[in-house]
Amino acid sequence: MTRDVVVHPDAHVLAAAAAARLLTTLVDAQSHRAPVHVVLTGGTVGIATLAQVAASPVREAVDWSQVHLWWGDERFVPDGDADRNETQARAALLDALGDALPAQNVHAVPALSDAVPTPEASAAAYADALGRYADDGALVPAFDVLLLGMGPDGHVASLFPGHEALGTHGVATVGVHGSPKPPPLRVSLTFEAIRSAREVWVVAAGAEKSAAVASALSAAPVTTTPAAGATGTSRTLWLVDVAAAADLPASP
Template sequence: MAEFIIEKRVVISPDPAALAESVAARLVHRLAKRGAGGRTVHVSLTGGSMGSAVLVAAMRHPRRDRVDWSRVHFWWSDERFLARDHQERNERQARAALLDSLTIPAANIHAVAATDDGIELEEAAERYAAELARYPQADGTPWPSFDICFLGVGPDGHIASLFPDRPEILITDRVAVAVRDSPKPPPDRVSLTRPVINGSQRVWLVLSGTDKASALGLALAGASYASVPVAGAKGRKRTVFFVDQAAASQVPPELIDQEY
């Protein structure tokens, strides 16, 4: 029998709408608390329908204005290498959902380069790594430790643009990597590597739907991260799977934590 990794916890909401509201409330609360202490906060966003739904819910949250947004820096765990205004680009989706409604310095939004910036995919990854290196940790680690790193999870268990049985999931000597011939369109992407993701204080994974139940079950059972990348996602302080009831069919009762 597989051993479950107890430090990974699961919080269940009844449906996708309630899931988005639940995660957004926790996000707003955390950012308000950190900003009130005068701290700079780094958040890594994710794309996808649930990623956008959480940001829309945060935009509508009644306590949104209690956050000192000038102290929040936004990044992305991955980006689709498309034109800046392409509707499938994670940056565009996040701006429409939340970022464009905030009073926030433009320099606090750290987007990956786009195809219309006149550079190639590899240079886009290098530039993103260089931008991250402008915010090193106290020990010299050349990227910020995200207070929260949001991740979506594909039915195949991929996170960011780190896909199963691909070389990118095994890379540990780079901060950001170019991904070509992605098994999920579009084919060209830029992704953070696993050490950067796992250097986050909190990794929050947001999943909904029955098609995510298998990936969630494998992640909690400690599958190989080379074949199930989500199994290798782990925050320094917390690793929390926020899921709806449909995605929770394979979750052991002892891992459910509604108090978080």
């Protein structure tokens, strides 16, 4: 497994470059296999990246009928709520793709409803959906790219420093209670699921992220900087802007 760090001038260029990289990776992957599986993230830069994908003419080179979209985590709120990563992703990209992306290829985390009253119920249903596309014995599909944002505290998905969800093993998903960042109820992929991805990309921008970026890349404990544990089986890629890279040691 290789780990690379790519520094971009600012958050706007970072989002545009991440979008171009994602589109190129999808086209390349589709020359080898189908379908391909991508895990989306929320957050300012994550959603900006999806908007840049929507704006790029290169999106026409992707066979979206052979792309399955998942989420690394979700806020456990009702369907259509503005806080949902899915809601934001639809506005940024999915709606623009229209019929090119079949509805059955979009795998949203079940929202709060009478039928799904708890994060645990949502997590179990999402784990079942993931398992239906997984190879024998695996918890999740072989994700081609798994995108993650990172908070100033070093959290990824909804796996927060010191939170009990960090230690969840043997399952693909976990219900999260007491998130230090609102809303308090969430559903997240576990580290076991995240680490099964071929490529994990951590996308971070802003000076408030610089300490966490440096901590994660210095192999800090996952309990204090969860992003340190976000790794892919073939590649781990950190896409950051100059401000987020400010605390990294200078390159030789």
